[in-house]
Amino acid sequence: MTLATSVNFILSSLTVLAQILVIWLVLSWLFSWPLPKVLRSRATLLAFIVATIATLGSLTYSDILGYEPCKLCWFQRIFMYPQVLILGFAVFGKHKGSRALFDVSFVMAIVGAVIAFYHYLMQNGIVPEGSCAAIGYSASCAQRFVMNFDYITIPLMATSAFLLIIVALRISKKDV
Template identity: 50%
Template structure:
């Protein structure tokens, strides 16, 4: 029962995050492509810039704990691409936490680099799962699962790699907003 609630929460969180990202992209296009300024966009951007470290920590920690939940509690063996995504996500939780304590501004560049690379891996992984790209370079190694395996699909598109992609995308948008602040 508790497992299902946590899975549903993570899937719903991904759905809501996807919708929020879509709204942010729409407002971004209105402002920078069509020159239409909105107070909503400016308010959101200022909020994200002011709370960059806390939001980055929450996103990266949630992604890290979510992936550990799926592997250690649900028993889903991570594939090779899942491990690569973890390599680029897990350190960010610690980097954001440390940066909150020491007020380190270098986290923006570090997070952007880690998130772009991790996001590209997650996008490739998702495209492999849905059959857009062939399943190459991700053979089963040892006890790990195949990269094209579906452990769960929700709302017609949310898989574990999509959850990772959305988390990386949020961190990229947060970092981009913080860089533009300078």
């Protein structure tokens, strides 16, 4: 088993787990099911962990495995990478529990999720590639480096991470 295969399997499995969590949390919210107290009290920490894993996964793909990010990947990175610092400050920093940090992170996650989902639709031919052809050293936005479980690509990994951050912050916001 190569490093790329192992990384792809681990990150794809975490993506499925994130999707299950998002569905469960959204259903809990819609049907007013009680959430475990430990989840409610640690939702911001969950968002921080998700952002950290997503950032490390992204850096592993580009800097260790050599996958060149496309233009849309860079935009997704712009909205994910700062989440580690913002949520880190929200969880561990001097401004622990700051409403402003939650709001900034929440908006960044929404924008990132929209870009990532659009990218996923583009990779699957649902929307046209448009002006996202390869630029210089970057890959084409339509290029798939990963396809696991017959549906998981890197943009779907990002979409799932952003959605889990959004849902976790929504849970946290009740306590701010």
